[in-house]
Amino acid sequence: MTLPTIAGPRTLRDDDHRVLTDVLAATVERFPDRPALTADGATYTYRRLDTWSDAVAALLAELGVGRGDRVALRMPPGAAAIASMIGIMKAGAAYVPLEVRNPPSRNQYIVSDSAVTAFLGDPAECETGPVPVVPEERITRLLAEPPVAPPAGPGPDPRDTAYIIYTSGTTGRPKGVLVPHGAAATLFAAAQGPFAFDEYDSWLLFHSIAFDFSVWEIWGPLATGARLVVLPPGTSRSPEACMHFIADEGITVLSQTPTAFSAMTSIVLRDQFALPALRYVVFGGEKLTPETVRPWAKQFGLSSPVLVNMYGVTEAAVLSTFHAVSEDDLDTDTLSIGRLLSGSARVVTDTGREAAVGEQGELWLAGPQVADGYLGRPELTAERFPTHTDGIRYYRTGDLVVPRPDGTYGYVGRADLQVKLRGHRIELSDIEVAVQAHQDIADAVVWVHTFKPGDDRLVCAYIVAEGAEDPGTRPLRAHVKELLPSYMHPSSYRALPLPHLPRTVNGKVDRAAVARTWEEERNQTR
C-alpha cells in the first residue's frame, strides 16, 4: 500500500465524464475477486456485487422501469441498499434516496415531487400510489437465485441523472438536486489527482444514503477496486462504537463532518485508541476550524492519516475542493479549503464584481461537476445556476470565500449567516463558536432579531450541556466578552428547554425551528 499523500489536481479527459455504472464495470473487470462490499457481517466480491445488481436491474426492467425513470430507495444502510442503488442505475434510472428516520410527511413529499416509477424498500406510512413496491427481502433473495442477464438496450448516458438528493434551504420546500452521471464520475476521476487511493483501501459508509456525502463514500471505493464497509445501522450515534468498528475493520478512508470528528477525537484520546490502518480523514459538510483538528494533530500528527479539508455542495457533485491540513493551518483563524478538484470558479463581491486576492466574495462554481438544477423548479434553477456574461454556467453556492495568492480559497462561512449590523460585518458562526466554548454550553445559535423597526440586536439561544447547570446570562456575557469585540456580543441569552438543537435531515441546525422555540420561550417570560 502506498503512503498517504496529497498531490495536485489532475488534468481531466473527456472520457472522465462518463457513467457511474461504466466506472463500476471497469473495476469489476480489473478486480473481479477482490472484496467490494462488507455489510451485515458478510463480504461480497466485485463479481458478486455485479451479478447481484444485474439481477436488481432485470427485476426493475420487468416492472417497467427504464431510462430516464426515477426509483425511490428507502432501506437501512446495508448490502441490499448498495445493490439496489447500482441496480437502479443499471436499469437506466436515477435513485431517489429516502432517509429511514425521516418523518413520513417529508418522504411523502419527496416521493410525490420526484414522481417515482418504483419503490425499493419499506414505504412505511408513505403513500406510494400505483407504483410497484419491492421489499428489501426480495432484493436479498435475488442473491440466491441464478444470475440473469442485465436489461438489454443502451444503458444510461453521462448526461442522464444518476441520483436526486433533496436538500432543504432555510426557507421553503425541499428541492431535488438532479446530479448527472458525468458530474459524479468526474468527481472520482478528479480525486485520483490529489489522493493515492488504491484497491487495498477500506472505506467506511458512515453517512445516510439521503445525504450526498454517502455518494463519495460509496463510489470512492467502487471506482478504485477498494472495499466499501457499511457501518451497522445505529452505530453512528455512538462515537465509541464507531471507533471500535473503524479499528476492527481496518478502515483506511474515513469521511467525517467536523462535529462528528470532534466527538470521535475525544474518545480516541481518552481510550488511547490506535488506528494504524487509517490513511485519510476527509472532512466535508461543515466549516472545519483549527480548534477541531488541534487535539488530534497534537497526538497523531498530520502525516498518517492525512487530514483533508474538502468543500462541496450537492449542486456540484459532493466535493469541489481539497486541502491537506498542515501545521501552519493550526495557528490560523480560518482553514483553507484549498484548490478546485475540477472546473473553474468565480468569487463575486456583494457589489457584483470579481473579488481581488484577499477580498471576500460568494463562490460560484463551474465545470463538469455542476448539477443540472432542481427538479421541477425552473425559476429557482435559473436563479441559482445562472449563465454569466462569459457564457459559462455557474452554480452560486451562497458560501463566502477569500481567494488567496496561491490559487487556493479560505472559507469564511455561509452568506446567509453573515450579517451587517450597525456597520460591522459579523460572522454569526464565530459568535456561536465563542458561546459554545463555555463549559456548560452544548450548542448555541446566534442571529439578528428585529425587536422593533430600527431595533435590530444579536440574540443567542443555547442548549445547556448534559449534566451541567444553566450558567445564566451574566456568566455567558462575561465569557463572550473575553473572546469577542463588543459589536459581536449578543444582547440576550436564552436557554432552550431541549436536550439538543433541532436539526434538518442532513444534520444541519434547523435555524428556523430554533427561532420559533426562542420566540415561544420569550413570550412566556414577557
Next chain:
Amino acid sequence: MSTAPATALAEEIRTATLEWVAELLEEPDVELQDSFLELGGHSALALQLGEYAKERFGDEYDLLVLFEKTLAEAADELTARLTAAAHPEAA
C-alpha cells in the same frame, strides 16, 4: 466603585435608569455596574432612553457617558447636570 449620592433625586434616576434599560432591552437582569453597550444597547435605543429621561426629569443622558461608562455613571452624570441647573450659583 462610585460614591453613592445621598440625594433622593440620584436614587430616583438610578432606579428609573435600571427599569428603562431592562424594559427596552427585554433583559430583566440589569445592574448599575452594567454597561449599556455590553447589554446590547445601540443608538436607536439610546435615543429612546433619552426621551424617557427628558419626559420625566427634563433632560437626556450624555450619550458619551452612556456608551462608555456604567449605567450608574450615566445616571449620576444626569443627576449632576440637573442639580447644577437647579442651583446655578453652586456650579
